[in-house]
Amino acid sequence: MTKIHIIGLGLLGGSFALAIQRAKPDWIITGHDNNPGHLQEALVAGMISEHKVIPDKDTDVVILSTPVDSLYPLLTQTLDHVGTNTLIMDFGSTKAKICQQMADHPKRAQYLAVHPIAGTENSGPKAAVEDLFDGKVLIICEMEKTNLHLKGLAYDIFEVLNMKLRFMEPHDHDLHLAFVSHLSHISSFVLGKTVLDKMQDEKNIFDMAGSGFASTVRLAKSSPEMWAPIFLENKINMLEALDSYIRHLTAFRDKIAQDDVQGLFGEMREANKIRDILDLEK
Incomplete structure (x- = not known):
């Protein structure tokens, strides 16, 4: 048995x-x-x-x-x-x-x-x-x-x-997971906090949030007791992932500030390539 x-x-x-x-x-x-x-x-x-x-x-x-x-x-x-x-x-x-x-x-x-x-x-x-x-x-x-x-x-x-x-290998596992899993959780937590800081009226958030927001912020409902130790345990890889993410986010912000339409198109078209990768799994 x-x-x-x-x-x-x-x-x-x-x-x-x-x-x-x-x-x-x-x-x-x-x-x-x-x-x-x-x-x-x-x-x-x-x-x-x-x-x-x-x-x-x-x-x-x-x-x-x-x-x-x-x-x-x-x-x-x-x-x-x-x-x-x-x-x-x-x-x-x-x-x-x-x-x-x-x-x-x-x-x-x-x-x-x-x-x-x-x-x-x-x-x-x-x-x-x-x-x-x-x-x-x-x-x-x-x-x-x-x-x-x-x-x-x-x-x-x-x-x-x-x-x-x-x-x-363990190191490769932690590096890849930092980018494809752990970073997305941090992004979701921070997006949720950003919206809550700016929109104190819960009814406005509920009424105005579409499916895009709901799917993007979904992971912010995850357990802090589970995820805080993961971020710290994978600290070196997490900092690398966050630094890269912040650089891309800053570049995107700068193109908006500069009314750089072509630059924004280019950034988003480049990001669209992820669709081809994800579609392979369907």
Whole structure:
């Protein structure tokens, strides 16, 4: 009987539990969350069959789905407790630091660094959906450092979830995610704050905001508890991404100030090229 333990029963952890339940109803899923409210919601929703702070020693797979600044101590603590046949995976959005910290750990072979490119702006167990991972990309880092047998079990799970596997080095993962994911969250947070600073009348925001604003600012609803640690954990890459973004934003502003119509056309036509890339995924 396969046993899964999930630490962190929010959007990702909860959605993983629901997906496994749908695909493997005979598997045993236990879990823990430091938020008592989230834990209760997960139990009521049936995401886990039993609450356990610490997984059983014979647990097959432990999933860590907590803020990135909590992952390393949680990972080492869990590795110290479980048996030699237990695999531990984390769902963190940064990988370079934790992989470096784990480099010389005596149980390094029982750890697999993964990052599911899946999520929404919502958080908590109530935001979980059973098809969140379906067809989504899963990035795996340093797969060669994980025990072959344990890695095989992980691949079986990824196949059950219908995920597309991609392999990257931890540093490359963090650099690319800084530009294509983390920066967009900062942009959304700052746009939301800018509008709130200027438009104190909530009714005006509601009445005048179109679908473009709603889609652009959607990520501003994301959890600060999750995203602040990501920005700091990926600090060097985030600063590079922000510096580049600010340069482009300043150049765009200057063209507006100078009534540079052709310059604005050129900037936007250049940005339009992103459409060709994104359309390839449809």
